[in-house]
Amino acid sequence: MIFDQLFNSRSEPLENPKVSLSAENALDEIFGSSGATTQVTAETSMKLAAVYSCVYVLSSSIAQLPLHVLRRKGKDVEAARDHPLFYLLHDEPNQWQTSYKMREYNQSAVLLNGNAYLNIKRKSNGEITEIETLEADSVQLLKNNNRYFYAYYGENARAIPPEDIIHIKSLGPSIKTGKSVIQQHAETIGLGIDSKAFASSFFGSNARPSGIVSMKTALNSNAWDRFKEMWKKASLDLQGKENKTILLPAELDYKALTVSPVDTELLSMMKLNRSEIAGIFNVPAHMINDLERATFSNISEQTIQFIRYSLMPWIVNWEQEINRKVFTKAERKAGYYVKFNLGGIMRGTAKERAEFYHYAITDGWMSRNEVRAFEDLNPVDGLDSFLVSVNAAQPVPDSKEIEEEKDNG
Template identity: 55%
Template sequence: MIFGSMYESRSSLENPATKLSSKALGELLCSANGINVSPETAQKLTAVYACIYVLSSTMAQLPLNVLRKVNGEIVPATDHPAHYLLHDEPNQWQTSYRWRETKQAHTLAHGNGFTRLVRSRRGELQSLEMCEPQITDLIKNGSRWIYSTQDEDGAPLAVSPEDMIHLRAIGSGRRMGTSPIRQNAETVGLGLAAVRYGKEFFEGGGRPTGLVTLKDGKLTEEAWTRLKSAWNSAVQRLKGSDNKTLLLPADLDYKALTIAPEDAQFLETRKLTRSEIASMFNLPSHMINDLEKATFSNISEQAIQFVRHSIMPWVKNWEEEINRRVFTRAERLAGYYVKFNLAGLLRGTPKERAEFYRIAIQDGWMDRNEVRVLEDLNPRAGLDLMLLNVNTTLLGPDGRPLPVTNPE
């Protein structure tokens, strides 16, 4: 049998006695506090979900186009079959936005994102079918590597590496990525433990547990039984009630045993965990609504840092993987490639854009119609002529000023 069970992945198909893959072994990670940390449970933590959502939605909204470089000139390659699939509709179930958003989320949560390339018998690209990371693995069949996955009907399917877009998170291996959540299970587990503690604390009426003692230290067996029954009845009546006062007989003392949340720095622990999770995904804290240290003066710079240091590595990862799998070697030599447009993320304020355009036009490396296109305005006649600042002097190859000639 070629394929292992969807619940089991072996490093060798010929020898079932070999150890399970790291993905199967790491399916259930337990932190020191006994909380199960997995890609599914981790997303119940608000900070983890927010980080995955921000990165995934940002990658999904970037314009993605197929271009071609011909004789030094870059032109849109809208005639290539990959253009419609990447730009509009990769398959019948998803738009380009939804496909990229889901695949990026898979990569961030599970460490790997898989998309199967479906080609016709003539080799023409027909669709991009996304594969679930839980049921997809890279295995070795003899001397040949293949991806073991399932089709839409759940039937086993073998995919060659040339027909699989495999987006990887950072990991120690060459072939598979490692989930950031699994690499930082203790940090995520601490956040989940803090959430569980807060839930149990408030479910218990917001009161710490304690010790009830008898002042004189004498208590008969019958009195002890009656005391336990009265205590349990009183505690049960308090649940769900706005009255949080528990009345005790005069000869009983109550002493709290557990540490209050403020003493245990409950809120500070949650804030620290949120900051660490943002760092884990390489995100500025303000991107997940942690504005405690954000100011009007630095948040603009942090937005630029987000594009340069958080998004750009993923953009490069996507572009290189798509280019080497979607296009054949002959097509790449012919100049075909894909490119994400980050201009929208780097778009400044109206004042900043106006200053940028003014300098570009006066220095003569943009015309006014090019500016109108960038601002989603239609070109106008006569605005495609290049302007040059009158104070600028053109120099020839010998470094001497060129004579001013009449454009006519």
């Protein structure tokens, strides 16, 4: 029965003693890794600074882009503000989230869990009234009588047909569901978690001494105990904080220990792991505050590269999935579609925008009021006309034409 499949336990394969815990299904279930001692899950991965930074950069970048419902009429394109979906996608899709928070959460869900699910709720006449976000770990794709459906195990558990689910998938071996980056690279991320835990325990518990005190004369056990107590008191000030300077008697000699090769190797390994994680998420290292090799001489080009190769694959993923699920055939035929507005994030510096607008106006393909609209300025009467420079309006004669004019003259 369909409800038997809906409410069955998803951990049943692992509870079966005939199933080996080293099998692939166990690895996928717990996101485990043979190379890391820490269990790698979405929650533990987010405690690693590099993973959190990559997820935040991609999720916040997708969320901050305006999402508009547009309508194409012949050669013209206009914002379809009268369509009910415009408010839902642009402002408030459901009672718990704004449009920003909806996209931020679901983009992070795709990165951490491999899938994001949004339930489309409709009236009896087909009009969409709400787009509800479903917790990614509470949804499972099931099949019953040759028909697929999404089983939701959260509050108000229910079976949802595929046409009522906006399903954003990450890259994976299956065409029906995605596989998270955390699962596919559990060993690399687990290594980063273990390195962080080791460094924290090693340096935080003062396992590595900062220096060595040597004595010129031998001490008996009682004198040695009194010396240790004296050193402990001398190392702390009245507030219990560590003193930076300690005066030593002539019989004592202190030698500070420099960073050992093992410590240096640990730091290098942590930097390398951070760079690898940035590459896994396809995020430039400088955008997660890894500024060791960063240069800001070409910041505009770096931004364009980030948009083109990091954001655009996700933007196209979102646009195509939303367009095929929220509009009817009649609406698509009427020219309705959804599109992210990249204008704000690609504005560039003030100097670059001024040069761009100058050429656009003088070449005659952009009016001055259109420029003012891009800069969030009100239109001004008389600036709707297109200007064309004299050189652009009158083509310059070539050398052959000049010679012919001389001969005729």
